[in-house]
Amino acid sequence: NAGVMQNPRHLVRRRGQEARLRCSPMKGHSHVYWYRQLPEEGLKFMVYLQKENIIDESGMPKERFSAEFPKEGPSILRIQQVVRGDSAAYFCASSPRTPSNTGELFFGEGSRLTVL
């Protein structure tokens, strides 16, 4: 059973370009979370999605960032007009069921965005 797959693993963009990060959850998982880790900092929650629905986007920056999890295909985290401060590792996690106090999240290896 393949784990959470993220691609690209490394992405370089110039300021003003768009970045698209993809996440394929584990087989059978319909819940996806995105986290961001700035250099030398901890992981910060961004958004939680179920298939075709955004459930909790309280950690998403108000502008330029969006996320989707369509019925078919991977979840996409989209960053428009990237700035140097967006340089970070973006981690996706999945779970098979609705959030619970005992449930674990399965994380991918991350996508590392560098903005020049």
Next chain:
Amino acid sequence: DAKTTQPNSMESNEEEPVHLPCNHSTISGTDYIHWYRQLPSQGPEYVIHGLTSNVNNRMASLAIAEDRKSSTLILHRATLRDAAVYYCILRDVGTSGSRLTFGEGTQLTVNP
């Protein structure tokens, strides 16, 4: 979210036990204690969780104080592969929703 406090860093020698402490004095009765770890250049990995009783699994043991204001993650025989940042997290979906809130964690160094 209830807050946890962990030492910034700890060191251990290979094949020796490691006790990683976590203080959570404001823990509520419905908070579960979760531990994750993050190896270099990788995503976090679930380690263990518990509520009141001590827990064991193939990776580690979790010892929870009787008053639940602190807990200790125990690695019985550290290996070089255990070098990672260890995060102690309190989880109560009812109050904090879907998210896991990661703190700064403890950087564990394992010496050969």
